[in-house]
Amino acid sequence: MISSQMLKGVLEGCILKIIRSKQTYGYEISEELNKYGFSKISEGTIYPILLRLEKSNTITAEYKESPNGPKRKYFSITPTGEEELCTFFLSWQELNNAISALFENGGKIND
Amino acid sequence: MTKKLEELRRINNDLDAKISEENQPLFTDMICYIRSANISALSQEMVRRDLSEIVLSAQSRGEKITDVISGDLKEWNSQEKCSLQTP
DSSP, X not given: OOOHXXXXXXXXXXXXXXXXHSOBOHHHHHXXXXXXXXXXXXXXXXXXXXXXXXXXXXXXXXXXXXXXXXXXXXXXXXXXXXXXHHHHHHHHHHHHHHHHHHHHHTOOTTO | XXXXXXXXXXXXXXXXXXXXXXXXXXXXXXXXXXXXXXXXXXXHHHXXXXXXXXXXXXXXXXXXXXXXXXXXXXXXXHHHHHHHHOO
């Protein structure tokens, strides 16, 4: 299970990636993350992140009818969001390369 | 603005009535924390609507509020307030 500290740094970018794929909502984002191997990240955890992203104009929201109950908030990525996602991915690649090199060139984890 | 706020409050009051007895105490706590955030009344009601939808959707899936708001409620509300109040 990925520690919450480690997850904090990447979750926003991962959520943006999912939203980029299609217009979606909180619970669906949670389910998608789970499909990709993230341990269950509740909708409640995702909601404050969505608020932040919306406030920074990285995503936009619209309410649509839902099959059960009140109108549901759907999110789409904005041009600003596309740029942020690109930046995130480049940063992730850099970090991934560095850590992979550390463990490969620096020996196995138990060394 | 006032009309929009009044309409939203009416909608939210209707949604509140659908939240189960089991989920009411925690939901009420969450709303109280929202009320203490330094945001407009309209923003408070918009968040209240979002949270109602989250809880009611969870109920329709047979889940409890604690299934969708995992972890410490105080920590969760703190994060939410930060998201709302960030300039």
